[in-house]
Amino acid sequence: MEKSRILIVDDEERIREMIREYTILEGYDIDEASDGIEALELFKQQEYSLIIVDVMMPKMDGWSLCREIRRISHVPVIMLTARGEEYDKLFGFELGVDDYIVKPFSPKELLARIKAIIRRSSLAGPKNFRGESINHEGLVIEFNSRNVYVDEKQISLTPKEYELLNYFVHNPNQVFSREQLLNSIWGYDFTGDNRTVDTHVKMLRESLGPYRKFIVTVWGIGYKFEVGVKR
Incomplete structure (x- = not known):
């Protein structure tokens, strides 16, 4: 089996060294960059299973x-930062960050999150999609390409928004609690809280425009994806 390759991007050499030592012991191949420009050049030359990125560089x-x-890519990204304010986390999720770890952090915790994200990413390929596309009124989702269209205009979703939409459309009319969505989309080892689900549902609804109506809030329980009902 081909090894997963990780790109570590941080201007602090000691941080890169610490992450490198732990990840190499787990069998990952590692590349490093000390700033965003160097990382972007490496990214254009090499395929990665995961990228770990420091904010301040x-x-x-x-x-x-x-x-x-x-x-150009949906590769999973973990953001490392000394800033732990909720606004910064929400901003990161809006950019498409998959996970967010505040410094100082436990290397073992980071490694657990790396494993979980790579595992989920490996299971999220087209082989899990039933059919090539789904069309609900003017909402079209093409699963092989991960393209989503609203009234024939392609929209941009973050990876987690797309995973959430994909999960909803393949389980129509089923009510899911926030805990169920956290476990299914983020994994059992995700350390966030229920507000993460609410934030991503809000972002997804905004992206879907008039078809936000398909994502129905079931008060006191959670959410469901419902089509064919006028609201």
Whole structure:
């Protein structure tokens, strides 16, 4: 089996060294970059299973790097930062960050999250999609390409928004609690809380425009995907 390759991007050499030592012991191949520009060049030359990105870096910061990566790829991204405010986390999720770890952090915790994200990513390929596309009124989802269209206009979703939409459309009319959605989309080992689900549902609804109506809030329980009902 081919090894998973990880790109570590941090301007602090000691942080890169610590992450490298733990990940190599687990059998991962590792590349390193000390700033966003160097990382972007490596990313264009090599395929990665995961990218670990520090926020505050010279030349190109982590936010800008993630934005550039998301223009061309859905590769999982873990953001490392000394800033733990909720606003920063929400901003990261809007850019398409898959997980968010605040410094200082436990290397073992980071390794557990790396394993969980790579495992989920390996299971999220087209082989799990039933059919090539789904069309609900003017909402079209093409599963092989991960393209989503609203009234024939392609929209941009973050990886987690897309996974959430995909989960909803393949389980129509089923009511899911926030805990169930956390476990199914983020995994049992995700350390966030229920607000993560609410935030991503809100973002997804905004992206879907008039078809936000398909994502129905079931008060006191959670959410469901319902079509064919006028609201």
